[in-house]
Amino acid sequence: MPDRYAGRPFLKLVDSYVLSLIGELDQATAESLERMTPKLNETYGLSGATWQEVVHSQLHLPPNTARQVVDGWFAEPGNPDPVAWSQFVADQMIG
Structure with a gap:
């Protein structure tokens, strides 16, 4: 089975976003994403x-x-x- 995120790293964020919204994001991933937030802001020109x-x-x-x-x-x-379910929803968001 091919890696869902191969060549699509942003998709992991979208999956995590959906899991976060429904209260199902695991603590380790949530903490990792919090640590990544400054870099994400920099990457996407946000503040x-x-x-x-x-x-x-x-x-x-x-x-x-x-x-x-x-x-x-x-x-x-x-x-x-x-x-x-989150992957299904994320796929719909990405289009």
């Missing part, structure tokens, strides 16, 4: 943005995206796998 704001701005997402993602998560029947 003082959170890593989540960097993702949101780079994808040009509408302001209600977070609410839509959370609503979509809670509307899912049963208990979907959060990683698989």
